[in-house]
Amino acid sequence: MKVLIVFDHPRRDGFCGAVLDSFVAGLHAAGHQSEIADLRSEGFDPRLDPADEPDWDNPRKAYSPAVLAEQARIARHEALAFVFPVWWWSVPAATKGWIDRVWNNGWAYGDRKLAQRKALFLGVAASDAGQYAKRGYDSAMRTQLVTGIARYCGIDDAALELLHGALGAEGDRLAALERAKDLGRSF
Numbered sequence: 001m002k003v004l005i006v007f008d009h010p011r012r013d014g015f016c017g018a019v020l021d022s023f024v025a026g027l028h029a030a031g032h033q034s035e036i037a038d039l040r041s042e043g044f045d046p047r048l049d050p051a052d053e054p055d056w057d058n059p060r061k062a063y064s065p066a067v068l069a070e071q072a073r074i075a076r077h078e079a080l081a082f083v084f085p086v087w088w089w090s091v092p093a094a095t096k097g098w099i100d101r102v103w104n105n106g107w108a109y110g111d112r113k114l115a116q117r118k119a120l121f122l123g124v125a126a127s128d129a130g131q132y133a134k135r136g137y138d139s140a141m142r143t144q145l146v147t148g149i150a151r152y153c154g155i156d157d158a159a160l161e162l163l164h165g166a167l168g169a170e171g172d173r174l175a176a177l178e179r180a181k182d183l184g185r186s187f
C-alpha cells in the first residue's frame, strides 16, 4: 500500500523521529511505500481561517490552495498513519489543525467520505500503560481519534497504538522502537 505518514514534532531528529524511522523501516520491509508529511518542517498552518470554514449549504466549497494540496496528497495514498508525541492526552496542535482544515465538509465527511482503507494513530507517550488505564486516557483517546475522527470519516480499519516510556529507561525506548517497526511490518 501507499501510506501517507503525518509526522508532528518540533524536531525530526528526536525520539519521535526515531519512532518514525522504525515504523517506515517496518513498512518498507513489508513491501509498502511511504511518504512523510512533516507538518512542522513544512510549515503547515493549523489555524482554520474563513477560507477553510465549512459552508454547511455548499459541500462543494472551493477550499484554500494549501488545503487542496493536502487533499491531493492524501488522494495519492491508500492509507494514513500519524506519528506524534502525546501532548495533554491528545495529538499536538499541528496534527489537530491539519485534520480540522484538510478533512473538511464534503470531502472527508458529509456527503463524501475518505476513500483510504486504513488509518493508524501511533502516539509516543511518557506515561506508562498503567497510568493511562487508571484514568481511562487510552480509551478516551481511542474514542476521540479512532471513532470520532477516522471512522466518522469513513475509515473503518482504524486503530490507536501508544508507545510508552518515551522519557524512560533505554530499554523501554528500544522496546518502543521495536514495536514501531513491528507495527510497520504488520500494517
Ligand SMILES: Cc1cc2nc3c(=O)[nH]c(=O)nc-3n(C[C@H](O)[C@H](O)[C@H](O)COP(=O)(O)O)c2cc1C
Pocket: 014, 015, 016, 084, 085, 086, 087, 088, 089, 090, 124, 125, 126, 127, 128, 166, 167
Ligand atoms: C506539552 C507536552 C504535553 C505532554 N503531555 C503528555 C501527556 O498528556 N501524556 C504523556 O504520556 N506524555 C506527555 N508528554 C510527554 C511527551 O509525550 C514526550 O515528551 C514525547 O513523547 C517524547 O519525545 P520528545 O522528548 O522527543 O518530545 C507531554 C510533553 C509535552 C512537551
